[in-house]
Amino acid sequence: MRKTGRRLRKAWRLTKLQEAEEASQKGRMHDLYAVVRQLAPKQVRRKVRLRGEDGALLDHHGEMQLLQDHCCTLFSSATADGQEYDLTGLAKHVTEESLLANMKRLPLRKVAPPGHVPAVAWKMTGRLGCQAIEALVHQLTSVVPKPWKDAWLAFIPKIATPKVPRDLRPIGLQDIDGKCVLGAVRDAVMPFIMKYVEAWPQFAYVGQRSTRQAINRALCHCDFVRSSLQGGKLSLYDRRKGCVPARSVLGGIQVSVDMSQAFDRLDRTLLQAAMCDAHIPSELQAAIMAWHQDMEYHLRHADLQGSVDSTVGVRQGCNIAPILWVLYTCYFFRTASDFLPQEWLQSSCTFFADDLHFCDVIAQAADLDSFLQKAGKLFLHLQKFNMLINYKKSAVLMHLKGACTKRWRKHHVFHREGGSFLRIRVGETIAFLPIKTTHKYLGIILSYQAYEKATVLHRLEQSKAAYHRLRPVLTSKSTLNQQERLRVWQVCVLSCLRYGLDSIPLRQGLLKLIQVQCARQIRAITRSPVHLSKESTARLYDRLRIPTELTHLRGIQAKQLPEAQHRQVQRGSFCLEQMDWLLKVTAAYEQLQEPLPPNASTVPDSASASTAALIPLPLAVRGQACPVCGLYFKDVTGVKIHMTRKHPASQVVTRPLYEQSRCGVDGMPTCAACRRPFSSWGALKQHVLGGHCRLPLLEQTPSDNLSLRQHPLVIATVRAQGWQGLLDLRLVRERVLHFCPLCNQWCVNASGVKVHLQDVHPQWHDLQPRIKQIEMEAFFGSFRQGTAPMEDSENPFKRRRETEEEESRAWSSQKPKGKGKGKGRGKNGGRREQAKDRWTLPEDNSWRGHYEKDLMTQMARLILRHEDQLSLQRQDSVLHLWLRNTGEESIVGMLWEVSKKWKKMRDTTPAQLQASLRATMMAGMLKALKDRLHQVSTDEKLLENAKKVQLLDAQGHWVYQVWDHELEKLQVDASRTPLKTEEIHQLLAVCEKANESPVLYRFHAKAEYSFSEFVHFEIEVGHRGQEAADLYRSLKVLCQCSVLQIIGARLRKDKPGRSATAQRIQDYLR
Known part of the structure; x- marks a missing residue:
C-alpha cells in the first residue's frame, strides 16, 4: 500500500507539472498559480463569517x-x-x-x-x-x-x-x-x-492575441514619450551656448480604468x-x-x-461568456467611433478582458484639453453600457514638460490628503482619478520613468513569494528528487519571474539582478553553496543543464519576431503588433552580455581542485598586482577592494579639498586639472573627492575663474566707495545676472542665481532679515519731514532732526503776528503749533522702537475700520450661491458649457456677444430654474416627490428652509410665508428683465474648483438704478427658498463680518 501510495502521489505530481508547463507555455498565469497552490503545503481553510452593518457576526x-x-x-x-x-x-x-x-x-x-x-x-x-x-x-x-x-x-x-x-x-x-x-x-x-x-x-479570449501584445502597446507608448522628452533635453553647456530645447512632444498621458463587476453588469x-x-x-x-x-x-x-x-450580465461560469464579452467590448468601440476618432480608438485604446487602457501623446497644449474631452466621452459611453467605473482604483500617469502644461495642471490637477487627482468631466458629473508615477498593469509596471527597473523588481518580488511558498517542497529530499524539484522550480517559480520580461528592453544591471536571484534559489534547491562546493555558477548551470536567462529571452524573441511579422501581414485593419517595439527589444537583448563568468573561472570546483596547476597567461591579461603582497587581480578596482580589506594600515587616504571656484572652469562643471567636462556639479565633486582625477589640482584659483567676492577690482571698489560703488562697475552688472558672486557657478538666468544662493549658500539667506531692516529704514525715513541723507552712521536720524528744526524756525518766522503772549504766539509761546508742524523724536530713537509699533497699530485699526464699512455696504449688494456639484439636478455642468461657449465666441467672433459672461451665466441659471419649475409643476409624480422631501407644503407652496445644527439638515422655516409657483414665476421674470441691464457686477466661483459637495458662487448687484434694486429685491426673496433645490442650489445674503485677512490683523492687535 505504501508503494502504491508513493507511486500514485508521484504520478499526480508529474501530471500537475505537465499542466503547469502547458499553462506556462500558453501564458495562462491563472492556471499556473492554481498548480502552485496545489503543490504548495496545505493551508488551514478558515471558515467564512460575514458581519452586519454594526460589525457583529451574523448567524x-x-x-x-x-x-x-x-x-x-x-x-x-x-x-x-x-x-x-x-x-x-x-x-x-x-x-x-x-x-x-x-x-x-x-x-x-x-x-x-x-x-x-x-x-x-x-x-x-x-x-x-x-x-x-x-x-x-x-x-x-x-x-x-x-x-x-x-x-x-x-x-x-x-x-x-x-x-x-x-x-x-x-x-x-x-x-x-x-x-x-x-x-x-x-x-x-x-x-x-x-x-x-x-x-x-x-x-483577451481571441486567437493569436495575448497579454504580450497588450503589454507591448502600453510599454511602447511609455518608451516613446520618455525618449522624446529626453531627446529634447539640453545639457548645461548647450544652455550656455544659447541653444533652445527642441521638443517634438510636450509629454504623454495614459489612463488605466478599473471596472467593478463588469461581466455581471453587461446590458x-x-x-x-x-x-x-x-x-x-x-x-x-x-x-x-x-x-x-x-x-x-x-x-x-x-x-x-x-x-x-x-x-443583467452574462451567466456565471458559462463557457460562452468570454466570447460574448469580447463581442460586447468590440461593439462598445464600434459605437464609440461615432463621436471619437476611429484611428485613436484602434491605436491608443486597449481592452484586455475588463481592463481598459488608453493613452495619448501630447504635442501641443490643445492636445491636453482634447484628451480630457475624449476621456470624458469614453467614460460616459462606458456608463451607457452599464459599466461601473471604480475611479479610486483607476490610475492616471502623466509626464509633461513646458510652461503651458504647468498652467494646465493648475486648472485640472487638484491636491488633497490622498494625493493628486485629475479632474475629468463626465457628462454632468466630475470624476477625480488619482495620479500616480507607477501603476501595475497586467503583471508589469507602467511608468514614464524607469519602467524596466520597476517591472524587474516587481517580478522578482512575485517570484520570491512563489519560491517561499514552495520552499518546503523545493528544499526537501523526502518528497521529490533533485531533478523533479528543479522542474517544479522552473515551472512554478521561474515562469513567474519571466512573465512580461520578454516585452522589456533589459539593461545589463537588471539582467544581473535576475541571474543572481535565480542562482541563489538553484543553489538552495541543489544544496550547493559556493563556499562549500567551490563550484562556479556557470559550471552549476552547465551541470544541471539549465539555460541562462539571457539565452532563454533571446530564444523567445527569436520565435516571437517571425510570428509577429506573419500576423502583421495577415491583418491590415489596425496595428495589432508593435513591430518597432519588438525590434528594439530584440536589439537590446543582442547587446546584452552574459552576466555569468566563463567556465574557466578563477574559482575551481571540487572535482578539478586537486589537479589544478598554474597556467601562464599572456601579458595583456595578467591584470594588476597588489603593491603589498603581490597578489594579482583583474583590474584596479579589485586591487583597491583587496587593499581596503587586507591592508587597511597601508591605505593612507589624503582627501583633497573641494572648492567649486577652484575646481571648475569659468563657472562650468569642468575639471580644472584634467579638463574633463561633467554633466553636473555633483559629478565633478565626486570626481575630485573620490580621487579619480589623475592630475593634481591647482593650489590657487586662476585669475580668470575668480568669483565676484574674490575679484581684486570688486574688493578695491568696496574699500574705496562702499557697496554703493559696485553699481557703477560694468563687471558686476554683467556677471551678477549669470554667475554666483560667492562660488562663480554659472546659472541660466538671474532667477537661477537666486535659487542657487538659497540652496547652496544658506548663510546668504540668513542675512536677509538684516538687509530688509536696512531697506525699511531707508524707505520709511524718506517719508519723514525734512528728509536728509543718512550720513552719520552712529545716529542716522540726527541730520534729519537738525533740518526739521531749521525748517520749523523758518516757518515760525513767517507766521503772522497776533494777540496773546510771546509776541503774538498765544499761550505757551507757540510750542503747541511747533509740535504739530514737525515730528520730533528722541535722540536714542531707532526704527524698531515704539514709534514704529504705534504707527503700524494705527494703520491696522484704520484698515479694520474700512473693512467694517465695506462689510456694511455688502449687505445691500452681495449674495452667496451654492450649487450642488454632483447629481442629476446639478447645473454646474451646464454653466461650465455656457462659460466655455462664451469664451470660444469671444476668441473667434467677439462681435456676436450680446452680454457679459456674468450676465450670460445668470441668464442660464434663471432659465434652468424656470424650466425645472415648469416641469415639476406639470408632473404629478414630481410634485408628490417634492412634498415627500418637504420642498412643498400641503397646499403646494414652496417653503423656506433653515439649517438645523443639531440634526445637521434643512428644516422648514415656519416663521416665513411659503411662495406660490405664480409668485416665483413673477420674480424670475423680474430678474430676467433686470439682468438685461448692466447691473450685475459679479457672478463667479470663489475658487476654481472644489472637492466639496457644493461650488460656491458670489453674486454682487449694483447700488444705483431701478433695475439693480429690482434684481437684488427679487433674489433676496428667493434666499433660503426650497424652489432652488430643484436645480441643486442654495442662496443667502452676505453675513456681516470680517474677512480672514482682516481677522488675522485683529488677532495681531490682540
Whole structure:
C-alpha cells in the first residue's frame, strides 16, 4: 500500500507539472498559480463569517439574507424583457459531432451542480449521451430547459478574512449537458465574432492575441514619450551656448480604468444589438438570448437555500461568456467611433478582458484639453453600457514638460490628503482619478520613468513569494528528487519571474539582478553553496543543464519576431503588433552580455581542485598586482577592494579639498586639472573627492575663474566707495545676472542665481532679515519731514532732526503776528503749533522702537475700520450661491458649457456677444430654474416627490428652509410665508428683465474648483438704478427658498463680518 501510495502521489505530481508547463507555455498565469497552490503545503481553510452593518457576526440566517440581498442587487438590477424566442432553427447548428467535440474538451474533474450528473459520467456515455442531448435540442421551441440555463453559485473569498459579500467572488456551476449544447452554439458563432473583432483592440479570449501584445502597446507608448522628452533635453553647456530645447512632444498621458463587476453588469439589450451588428444568424441570437432569459442563480449556505433572478450580465461560469464579452467590448468601440476618432480608438485604446487602457501623446497644449474631452466621452459611453467605473482604483500617469502644461495642471490637477487627482468631466458629473508615477498593469509596471527597473523588481518580488511558498517542497529530499524539484522550480517559480520580461528592453544591471536571484534559489534547491562546493555558477548551470536567462529571452524573441511579422501581414485593419517595439527589444537583448563568468573561472570546483596547476597567461591579461603582497587581480578596482580589506594600515587616504571656484572652469562643471567636462556639479565633486582625477589640482584659483567676492577690482571698489560703488562697475552688472558672486557657478538666468544662493549658500539667506531692516529704514525715513541723507552712521536720524528744526524756525518766522503772549504766539509761546508742524523724536530713537509699533497699530485699526464699512455696504449688494456639484439636478455642468461657449465666441467672433459672461451665466441659471419649475409643476409624480422631501407644503407652496445644527439638515422655516409657483414665476421674470441691464457686477466661483459637495458662487448687484434694486429685491426673496433645490442650489445674503485677512490683523492687535 505504501508503494502504491508513493507511486500514485508521484504520478499526480508529474501530471500537475505537465499542466503547469502547458499553462506556462500558453501564458495562462491563472492556471499556473492554481498548480502552485496545489503543490504548495496545505493551508488551514478558515471558515467564512460575514458581519452586519454594526460589525457583529451574523448567524446562518443572517448571512444567507445578506448574500441574497447582495446577489439581488448585483444580478437583478434590470427588468426582464419577457420576449419569446424561436429555437426551432437551433438544431442545424447543434449536431452530434459538435456535442461530442465539446464533451471531449470537458475536464474529468469538472464540477457539476449538486444532484446533477458529473462530467466523468457524461464522458463515459460518449455518442449515446450526445444523441440523447441532440434529441432534446430538436424538441426545443421557445424555452430552454430550466436546469440548462440556471446556475448554482459557490462563493470564493477574495481576501484572507472576508466580512461582507463583496469580499466574495461568485462562481457559477452549470449542468454538464447544457454546457455542451451552449459550447456547440459558441463554436457556431465564433467565426462571426472573430471577423467582427479584427478591427478592434480587444486582446483577451481571441486567437493569436495575448497579454504580450497588450503589454507591448502600453510599454511602447511609455518608451516613446520618455525618449522624446529626453531627446529634447539640453545639457548645461548647450544652455550656455544659447541653444533652445527642441521638443517634438510636450509629454504623454495614459489612463488605466478599473471596472467593478463588469461581466455581471453587461446590458443584454446592447448584447443583442452587438450580435445584430456582427451579423450573427438570428437562430443563434435567439438561442443565446433565450439561455439568459428567466434564468436563476441558486444559493446554498449551510443548510439554507435560496434563489435570485438574473436580468443583467452574462451567466456565471458559462463557457460562452468570454466570447460574448469580447463581442460586447468590440461593439462598445464600434459605437464609440461615432463621436471619437476611429484611428485613436484602434491605436491608443486597449481592452484586455475588463481592463481598459488608453493613452495619448501630447504635442501641443490643445492636445491636453482634447484628451480630457475624449476621456470624458469614453467614460460616459462606458456608463451607457452599464459599466461601473471604480475611479479610486483607476490610475492616471502623466509626464509633461513646458510652461503651458504647468498652467494646465493648475486648472485640472487638484491636491488633497490622498494625493493628486485629475479632474475629468463626465457628462454632468466630475470624476477625480488619482495620479500616480507607477501603476501595475497586467503583471508589469507602467511608468514614464524607469519602467524596466520597476517591472524587474516587481517580478522578482512575485517570484520570491512563489519560491517561499514552495520552499518546503523545493528544499526537501523526502518528497521529490533533485531533478523533479528543479522542474517544479522552473515551472512554478521561474515562469513567474519571466512573465512580461520578454516585452522589456533589459539593461545589463537588471539582467544581473535576475541571474543572481535565480542562482541563489538553484543553489538552495541543489544544496550547493559556493563556499562549500567551490563550484562556479556557470559550471552549476552547465551541470544541471539549465539555460541562462539571457539565452532563454533571446530564444523567445527569436520565435516571437517571425510570428509577429506573419500576423502583421495577415491583418491590415489596425496595428495589432508593435513591430518597432519588438525590434528594439530584440536589439537590446543582442547587446546584452552574459552576466555569468566563463567556465574557466578563477574559482575551481571540487572535482578539478586537486589537479589544478598554474597556467601562464599572456601579458595583456595578467591584470594588476597588489603593491603589498603581490597578489594579482583583474583590474584596479579589485586591487583597491583587496587593499581596503587586507591592508587597511597601508591605505593612507589624503582627501583633497573641494572648492567649486577652484575646481571648475569659468563657472562650468569642468575639471580644472584634467579638463574633463561633467554633466553636473555633483559629478565633478565626486570626481575630485573620490580621487579619480589623475592630475593634481591647482593650489590657487586662476585669475580668470575668480568669483565676484574674490575679484581684486570688486574688493578695491568696496574699500574705496562702499557697496554703493559696485553699481557703477560694468563687471558686476554683467556677471551678477549669470554667475554666483560667492562660488562663480554659472546659472541660466538671474532667477537661477537666486535659487542657487538659497540652496547652496544658506548663510546668504540668513542675512536677509538684516538687509530688509536696512531697506525699511531707508524707505520709511524718506517719508519723514525734512528728509536728509543718512550720513552719520552712529545716529542716522540726527541730520534729519537738525533740518526739521531749521525748517520749523523758518516757518515760525513767517507766521503772522497776533494777540496773546510771546509776541503774538498765544499761550505757551507757540510750542503747541511747533509740535504739530514737525515730528520730533528722541535722540536714542531707532526704527524698531515704539514709534514704529504705534504707527503700524494705527494703520491696522484704520484698515479694520474700512473693512467694517465695506462689510456694511455688502449687505445691500452681495449674495452667496451654492450649487450642488454632483447629481442629476446639478447645473454646474451646464454653466461650465455656457462659460466655455462664451469664451470660444469671444476668441473667434467677439462681435456676436450680446452680454457679459456674468450676465450670460445668470441668464442660464434663471432659465434652468424656470424650466425645472415648469416641469415639476406639470408632473404629478414630481410634485408628490417634492412634498415627500418637504420642498412643498400641503397646499403646494414652496417653503423656506433653515439649517438645523443639531440634526445637521434643512428644516422648514415656519416663521416665513411659503411662495406660490405664480409668485416665483413673477420674480424670475423680474430678474430676467433686470439682468438685461448692466447691473450685475459679479457672478463667479470663489475658487476654481472644489472637492466639496457644493461650488460656491458670489453674486454682487449694483447700488444705483431701478433695475439693480429690482434684481437684488427679487433674489433676496428667493434666499433660503426650497424652489432652488430643484436645480441643486442654495442662496443667502452676505453675513456681516470680517474677512480672514482682516481677522488675522485683529488677532495681531490682540
